[in-house]
Amino acid sequence: MARHALSLFIKIALFVVVMLIVAKVVPYDGLVNSITGLFDFQSANKFTHFILGEPDLEAWESLGDYFSILINTLISVPGMSAIITAYSVVTHKVSPAGVPREWASSTLRRFAKIFGFTFLFWALFRLLPYQSVFPDQTYSNFTMAAIVGFQLLLTIVCYWFITKKITTKRSLIAPARISTKL
Incomplete structure (x- = not known):
């Protein structure tokens, strides 16, 4: 368990480092500007309203930030x-002939995990009634940190539960397939 947690921590730290390097080295600001240029203010406001669940006073800046993070992620994951x-390959877990297939499958798997986790975070954030728990419209830094921390913890637990159920279903189905082939 500790070894798995350490491996996960190392992968998250590596991903953060890769994202920072991509943000510093790869010039994708022109791409972000050309994508945000396709939106007028009303469509940008609708897009950010869909993500946040409330009107955004700075829709252009938020839209640019969202697309910048998306493009950075699309570059960083591969x-x-x-x-x-x-x-x-260096530790001899993969043969050199299987490198392209291993890279492609790991890239697609990581994209699926990031999309699933992000969607789960967003869906829980939109569905949970935080306004009834915190009725005040202005939140202190501590309150915001507590909300985001709770939301992240809840998302991690739900994501773990979902992946555990998928793994359990897959392990129950696999022996049945093997026994029918014999």
């Missing part, structure tokens, strides 16, 4: 997969 695949 980069991180390449680093981990190279590590697997």
